[in-house]
Amino acid sequence: MNQLGRRWLAALAIVAAFPIALTAKEKPEKTQETFKLEQVELQNAGVEGLLEQQSSWLTRDDDAQVKGVPSSKGQVYLFTGTIGGRDVVGAITVNNRTRTLHLDLNNNGDLSDDPPVVAQRVKSLYDQGWSQSYRFGPLRFEESQKPSTLSGSANEDSAAKTSKPNQENRSKRGLDSADFFVEQIDTGYLIVRPAVCRKGTIRVNNKSYMTVLIDANFNGRYNDIGSPKRRGAEKTDKSDIFAIDRNANGVFDFDEFRISELQPLTKLIQFQDSFYTVTVAQDGSSVTLDSQSPAMGKLDLGATQADLVVSSADTGIIRLRCAGQPCSLPIGKYQLQAVQLRAMDEKKVEWGLSSNVIRNNIEIAIDVNKPATLKLGPPLTMTVAERSDRNSLSGRIVSFNVTCKDAAGVEYQVGATRGGTGNRAPAPSVKILDEAGAILSTGQFEYG
Ligand SMILES: [Ca+2]
Ligand SMILES: [Ca+2]
Ligand SMILES: [Ca+2]
Numbered sequence: 001m002n003q004l005g006r007r008w009l010a011a012l013a014i015v016a017a018f019p020i021a022l023t024a025k026e027k028p029e030k031t032q033e034t035f036k037l038e039q040v041e042l043q044n045a046g047v048e049g050l051l052e053q054q055s056s057w058l059t060r061d062d063d064a065q066v067k068g069v070p071s072s073k074g075q076v077y078l079f080t081g082t083i084g085g086r087d088v089v090g091a092i093t094v095n096n097r098t099r100t101l102h103l104d105l106n107n108n109g110d111l112s113d114d115p116p117v118v119a120q121r122v123k124s125l126y127d128q129g130w131s132q133s134y135r136f137g138p139l140r141f142e143e144s145q146k147p148s149t150l151s152g153s154a155n156e157d158s159a160a161k162t163s164k165p166n167q168e169n170r171s172k173r174g175l176d177s178a179d180f181f182v183e184q185i186d187t188g189y190l191i192v193r194p195a196v197c198r199k200g201t202i203r204v205n206n207k208s209y210m211t212v213l214i215d216a217n218f219n220g221r222y223n224d225i226g227s228p229k230r231r232g233a234e235k236t237d238k239s240d241i242f243a244i245d246r247n248a249n250g251v252f253d254f255d256e257f258r259i260s261e262l263q264p265l266t267k268l269i270q271f272q273d274s275f276y277t278v279t280v281a282q283d284g285s286s287v288t289l290d291s292q293s294p295a296m297g298k299l300d301l302g303a304t305q306a307d308l309v310v311s312s313a314d315t316g317i318i319r320l321r322c323a324g325q326p327c328s329l330p331i332g333k334y335q336l337q338a339v340q341l342r343a344m345d346e347k348k349v350e351w352g353l354s355s356n357v358i359r360n361n362i363e364i365a366i367d368v369n370k371p372a373t374l375k376l377g378p379p380l381t382m383t384v385a386e387r388s389d390r391n392s393l394s395g396r397i398v399s400f401n402v403t404c405k406d407a408a409g410v411e412y413q414v415g416a417t418r419g420g421t422g423n424r425a426p427a428p429s430v431k432i433l434d435e436a437g438a439i440l441s442t443g444q445f446e447y448g
Pocket of ligand 1: 106111
């Protein structure tokens with residue numbers, strides 16, 4: 001072999017060695033860690049405000065089909081809804097100042113065999129702030145079991161099933177995981193929420209994050225897996241909730257995409273750019289995170305640069321930054337949840353354009369063999385849509401708004417952010433021209 005040939009071989013050897021070294025370094029060390037969670041009353045867990053959006057509601061339904069509606073000298077209101085996958089019916093009677101709830105806890109379509117529960121006036125924290133509400137409970141669905149009896153003998157199981165919920169005994173021995181409260185703020189609906197949850201701290205890469213588990217389907221177990229829902233999609237509540245204070249700001253809130261830190265429990269989660277399988281003890285006393293390296297595929301946005309939020313039933317919510325070249329995602333089928341387009345101007349200032357709630361179902365299938373493509377970004381189409389017309393004393397007012405859609409049909413907030421710091425560019429203005437192009441009127445949009 002001549003000298004040139006040897007040099008080539010040496011170069012090849014270096015090139016071949018590098019990817020191996022890089023892969024070995026990038027791959028996170030396989031770790032498994034279990035964190036203990038304590039039972040706390042849900043109202044002390046700091047999740048109430050966000051949970052309202054994900055909690056179960058019963059709505060006023062005076063035509064509900066149900067037997068055994070209590071008779072009352074005062075008013076009787078009927079309510080129906082779905083709680084943890086069950087169709088539930090209930091009635092509230094109002095006599096003078098006493099409100100009483102009859103909820104079909106044994107799901108037989110008959111309220112005459114359910115114990116009446118008298119309301120207490122309490123202060124509750126919901127999205128709008130503190131308010132006075134009527135609280136009923138704690139209550140429990142008849143088929144829900146205490147975690148302590150789940151792994152117990154058959155005798156214990158049947159004892160748990162046949163024992164009627166007894167409010168007085170319950171308050172003496174304390175709340176447990178299958179208990180829930182019903183709250184009424186308004187006559188139009190009832191809010192149903194667990195009485196307790198599990199709270200603790202997980203540690204990832206030497207940093208602590210507050211975490212909460214919620215038995216959101218009210219069956220007394222904390223390990224029911226679900227899948228994240230698209231924002232604006234109808235929620236189902238057959239799974240439990242795993243909340244992590246991802247931005248470590250001490251409260252459960254939303255990220256910049258308005259994605260809640262309360263998410264349905266999924267088998268896998270992305271956290272701090274790594275993946276973990278999540279194993280929850282049935283009684284919620286612990287959560288185990290196990291670092292994973294799932295098989296990855298590629299998503300190709302072409303030249304478009306964007307931050308994306310996608311979700312799947314297996315992986316939960318995934319955030320990824322695509323910088324003009326294909327980016328990596330675990331193999332799977334995803335729904336697009338949110339987009340922020342990014343672009344650099346000639347002065348190297350970054351501009352961003354954030355998506356509105358994505359109402360159309362945009363699916364992304366990632367497989368090993370070839371990159372999936374998604375045509376996000378330009379060309380953007382602006383559409384002026386007349387919203388409503390109304391008459392005022394000064395004449396007829398026509399109101400309209402502008403929507404901005406990209407090539408994939410994703411709708412964006414009109415008005416870009418500049419410098420990546422959330423500074424909004426000047427709000428768009430409007431000019432109304434006549435057929436000859438003369439300006440008839442100019443103005444600003446009412447909502448920016
Ligand atoms: Ca009943
Ligand atoms: Ca559950
Ligand atoms: Ca937070």
